[in-house]
Amino acid sequence: MLKDYLKSKRELVDSKIEFYLDRLEYPNVIAEGMRYSVLNGGKRLRPILLLMVLDLYKKDLELGIPSAVAIELIHSYSLVHDDLPALDNDDYRRGKLTTHKKFGEAEAILIGDALLTHSFSIVTDETERVAPEKVLKIISMISRYAGINGMIGGQMVDIESEKRKVSLETLEYIHTNKTGKLLKLPVEIGAIISDATKDEYTALEKYSECIGLAFQIKDDILDIEGDFEKIGKPVGSDLELEKTTYPSIFGLQKSKEILKEVVQTAKKSLEIFEKERVQMFLELADYIAFRES
Amino acid sequence: MLKDYLKSKRELVDSKIEFYLDRLEYPNVIAEGMRYSVLNGGKRLRPILLLMVLDLYKKDLELGIPSAVAIELIHSYSLVHDDLPALDNDDYRRGKLTTHKKFGEAEAILIGDALLTHSFSIVTDETERVAPEKVLKIISMISRYAGINGMIGGQMVDIESEKRKVSLETLEYIHTNKTGKLLKLPVEIGAIISDATKDEYTALEKYSECIGLAFQIKDDILDIEGDFEKIGKPVGSDLELEKTTYPSIFGLQKSKEILKEVVQTAKKSLEIFEKERVQMFLELADYIAFRES
Numbered sequence: 001m002l003k004d005y006l007k008s009k010r011e012l013v014d015s016k017i018e019f020y021l022d023r024l025e026y027p028n029v030i031a032e033g034m035r036y037s038v039l040n041g042g043k044r045l046r047p048i049l050l051l052m053v054l055d056l057y058k059k060d061l062e063l064g065i066p067s068a069v070a071i072e073l074i075h076s077y078s079l080v081h082d083d084l085p086a087l088d089n090d091d092y093r094r095g096k097l098t099t100h101k102k103f104g105e106a107e108a109i110l111i112g113d114a115l116l117t118h119s120f121s122i123v124t125d126e127t128e129r130v131a132p133e134k135v136l137k138i139i140s141m142i143s144r145y146a147g148i149n150g151m152i153g154g155q156m157v158d159i160e161s162e163k164r165k166v167s168l169e170t171l172e173y174i175h176t177n178k179t180g181k182l183l184k185l186p187v188e189i190g191a192i193i194s195d196a197t198k199d200e201y202t203a204l205e206k207y208s209e210c211i212g213l214a215f216q217i218k219d220d221i222l223d224i225e226g227d228f229e230k231i232g233k234p235v236g237s238d239l240e241l242e243k244t245t246y247p248s249i250f251g252l253q254k255s256k257e258i259l260k261e262v263v264q265t266a267k268k269s270l271e272i273f274e275k276e277r278v279q280m281f282l283e284l285a286d287y288i289a290f291r292e293s
Numbered sequence: 294m295l296k297d298y299l300k301s302k303r304e305l306v307d308s309k310i311e312f313y314l315d316r317l318e319y320p321n322v323i324a325e326g327m328r329y330s331v332l333n334g335g336k337r338l339r340p341i342l343l344l345m346v347l348d349l350y351k352k353d354l355e356l357g358i359p360s361a362v363a364i365e366l367i368h369s370y371s372l373v374h375d376d377l378p379a380l381d382n383d384d385y386r387r388g389k390l391t392t393h394k395k396f397g398e399a400e401a402i403l404i405g406d407a408l409l410t411h412s413f414s415i416v417t418d419e420t421e422r423v424a425p426e427k428v429l430k431i432i433s434m435i436s437r438y439a440g441i442n443g444m445i446g447g448q449m450v451d452i453e454s455e456k457r458k459v460s461l462e463t464l465e466y467i468h469t470n471k472t473g474k475l476l477k478l479p480v481e482i483g484a485i486i487s488d489a490t491k492d493e494y495t496a497l498e499k500y501s502e503c504i505g506l507a508f509q510i511k512d513d514i515l516d517i518e519g520d521f522e523k524i525g526k527p528v529g530s531d532l533e534l535e536k537t538t539y540p541s542i543f544g545l546q547k548s549k550e551i552l553k554e555v556v557q558t559a560k561k562s563l564e565i566f567e568k569e570r571v572q573m574f575l576e577l578a579d580y581i582a583f584r585e586s
Contacts, residue, residue, distance in 0.1 A: 024442075026442075026446065027441070027446050027449040027450050027453070029449060030441050030445065030446060030449050034441070081402055081406060084399075084402065086397075086399045086402060087399045087402065104379075105379035106377075106379045106380045109374055109377065109379060110374075110445050110448060110449050112406075113370075113374060113405075113406075113445055114445045116406065116409060117409065117436050117445065118436065118440050118441060119436075120413055120432060120433075120435070120436035121436040121437055121440060124432050124433035124436065125433055125437075131425075132424075132425035132426045132428075133425050135429055136417050136425050136428055136429065137417075139413060139432060140413075140414060140417035140418055142413070143410050143413035143414040143417065144418075146410050147407055147410035147414060148317055148407045148410075148411060149317075149319075152323065152403050152406055152407045153319065153320050153323060155403060156320040156322060156323050156400070157320050159399055160322075
């Protein structure tokens, strides 16, 4: 069952994150701040996606643990920097003070920098039994997907797009890059480590693109009709920021239809595999699209 | 002659930086901001150190160009973030507006993040004819020396140490990490690429540690008796910030003596090499210690 699967994988990921970060000691504010920013009860969706691909190929999860943790560290650093006063200026995340509120603004900038930098140390120093050529390919992919032509690019265009109407093309650029690239990344890394065939790689890539888009459309929908208690942020904040979203372009009803179609496409892209092998992927697609938070 | 050598190498490094960064296009503010922050007339001391080691071993400089550029990008990102209002709050650097003054604060945070992230792309995607195992070793070293146990750690302790007296031990931690690690890094990477023997590696490492320390002591001295026109920042700013420096602990005269000793040690560490092979290294040690800016 998906729920139990996610829980056991989340516990595994959390224990590995703790293991890697617990060694860091000095300067204390950076070490503490890194742990505080990452160990925050997150869903660990990105690292779990990587482990799911390894499970699909019955590979030893240890082969991908360092990459999985690195991606989560990068996800965390992006949240630390996004929350800063100069960007989204958020005081709380998941009911806890944001990193800059807890440790100070200069500290949060450096804590974010340290998380990003350390993610590369973890991949290079902790990955075992993976050919060096593959590890280099993984590092290349991480830096491209997290950089100007990936997450940072999406974040920048997202900021530029506040308080004005943008085209569907621009909205898709933001979705594809700001959140999409970091959801594709673990799936592709898992496929690299597992020696997926070209067709399998393409299928998994397509799946990850679809669930990334589904994730965003669902986020947009939750901002309109979600439950504050569950989503942990004020409902209607996109409207207030006059953000362009799927519902603002297509309307709520049509957005829900698009979401269903995207989930169907995600599932269909995996038909290349026997159904029982990808059961968790199929359930995860539904989970992402129909979650309440 | 050192001056001509540095000039030709600086031009080479600048042309390579332009070559790599000119391809970046979108989002424009990030691409432009990255170029603005790196192409600023810097001395390129760090990349040149790497190329000097390759020259010492008569290696093709192209083997180390991507790593050299990556280190300069990391140096630049650290300056972009250091200049932010939450940290040093500087409006000018080398007579030009700092990145956040030119592009905005949110933008500068993301531009710095993009420079750091992109540096890893350059090493993985542009390095040719270097064994993958060596490239991984280089990436590992970059991330460790630039991270919590290196540059970022030094920067954090430096911030914590403002407006209060710190011990010589803490001052040495700051020097070793904040600037020292990023000066050691290119020398060690050059030695790795060149297959230096263990003894040669140790000698070069020692040299780089000494010139890093000399660089800092000289900086402290310049802050007291430098020429504003030449150093490009107000003389006496350390005193104003009540910063602990070599002169504040040892006095100006003794600091100058220590500086001379450190330069002697730097030169002596290279006695393992024939003198004419390391002529530029010997001249560079003097240049760093007796520069006027």
